[in-house]
Amino acid sequence: MEYSDQKLVQLFRDEHRKEEAFTLIVNKYKEKIYWHIRKLVILHDDTDDILQNVFVRIWKGLENFREDSQLYTWVYRIATNEALTFLNSKKKRFFLPIVDYENQLANSLESDAYFNGDEIQLKLQKAILTLPEKQRLVFNMKYFDEMKYEDMSEILDTSVGALKASYHHATKKIEKFFETD
Amino acid sequence: MKKLDNIEKTNPFKTPEAYFDKLSERALNSIKNDTEIKTIPFSKILFRAAAIIILVITSITVTYYFTNSEKEKESKTNIAEISNLENYLDEASIINKIAEDSVVANEYFENNFNDFQNDTTEYLVENMDYISLLAEL
Numbered sequence: 001m002e003y004s005d006q007k008l009v010q011l012f013r014d015e016h017r018k019e020e021a022f023t024l025i026v027n028k029y030k031e032k033i034y035w036h037i038r039k040l041v042i043l044h045d046d047t048d049d050i051l052q053n054v055f056v057r058i059w060k061g062l063e064n065f066r067e068d069s070q071l072y073t074w075v076y077r078i079a080t081n082e083a084l085t086f087l088n089s090k091k092k093r094f095f096l097p098i099v100d101y102e103n104q105l106a107n108s109l110e111s112d113a114y115f116n117g118d119e120i121q122l123k124l125q126k127a128i129l130t131l132p133e134k135q136r137l138v139f140n141m142k143y144f145d146e147m148k149y150e151d152m153s154e155i156l157d158t159s160v161g162a163l164k165a166s167y168h169h170a171t172k173k174i175e176k177f178f179e180t181d
Numbered sequence: 182m183k184k185l186d187n188i189e190k191t192n193p194f195k196t197p198e199a200y201f202d203k204l205s206e207r208a209l210n211s212i213k214n215d216t217e218i219k220t221i222p223f224s225k226i227l228f229r230a231a232a233i234i235i236l237v238i239t240s241i242t243v244t245y246y247f248t249n250s251e252k253e254k255e256s257k258t259n260i261a262e263i264s265n266l267e268n269y270l271d272e273a274s275i276i277n278k279i280a281e282d283s284v285v286a287n288e289y290f291e292n293n294f295n296d297f298q299n300d301t302t303e304y305l306v307e308n309m310d311y312i313s314l315l316a317e318l
Contacts, residue, residue, distance in 0.1 A: 117193025
């Protein structure tokens with residue numbers, strides 16, 4: 001039996017069923033959140049670290065979750081923020097400009113044991129890695145996850161119009177990458 | 182230009198085997214670890230309290246030391262000022278000063294004494310008891 005998000009939040013607030021509710025939430029969202037983060041940070045180990053942080057944040061924040069938004073978009077927002085924070089800290093730690101870190105990631109894909117895409121998939125990932133972070137995020141959510149613009153708008157706190165424009169630009173850049181590379 | 186629609190939409194990434202199976206258990210462990218890390222042991226609290234007390238005592242001592250040395254400096258300056266004053270006052274200037282003060286006092290006394298004398302005469306004239314005076318004579 002699958003509980004609704006509202007029911008899960010209610011269960012979590014019951015001290016005796018807190019862990020049970022949390023396990024149900026994790027099971028409901030773990031894969032979606034994992035892939036959302038993974039497409040952004042590319043490496044499995046980094047994704048795993050971020051995912052653990054996301055779960056800790058959910059545990060701490062769910063008590064005060066005001067239900068102004070859906071649990072689904074709230075969880076996604078936490079995951080997105082954690083992933084972006086991680087990327088920024090990684091760039092600062094190595095004193096690398098944005099392009100260099102993304103180049104490094106693109107190169108590591110070829111030897112990554114957890115990447116099994118063909119040549120075109122590899123090229124597509126490299127093309128995606130040339131995009132600015134936010135554009136990459138929008139592209140992944142729309143292209144791979146086929147998420148609605150309205151949901152994306154709530155998660156990323158950006159207008160639907162801006163998201164459509166961002167996706168359009170991202171698509172053009174990727175197609176141009178395929179043409180020139 | 183290669184269109185994105187022509188590329189097969191598949192997930193090229195994979196995870197270690199059975200990665201998702203133990204994820205919720207690991208998540209709960211992370212939360213417990215996080216809570217344990219955040220719980221500060223009693224010895225640490227004691228150490229922090231001792232450090233704060235030492236800091237307060239040190240700052241009080243330092244403040245007391247500096248405040249006292251300021252006061253000492255101030256009193257020494259006052260003594261110095263007084264001794265300087267003594268040097269500047271010679272005997273002649275003191276005598277002049279006393280003489281000036283006496284002149285002022287005398288003038289005051291003279292003016293006021295005349296008024297007093299007039300008042301007394303006026304009173305005696307008005308209230309003279311002639312019968313008693315004649316009897317005594």
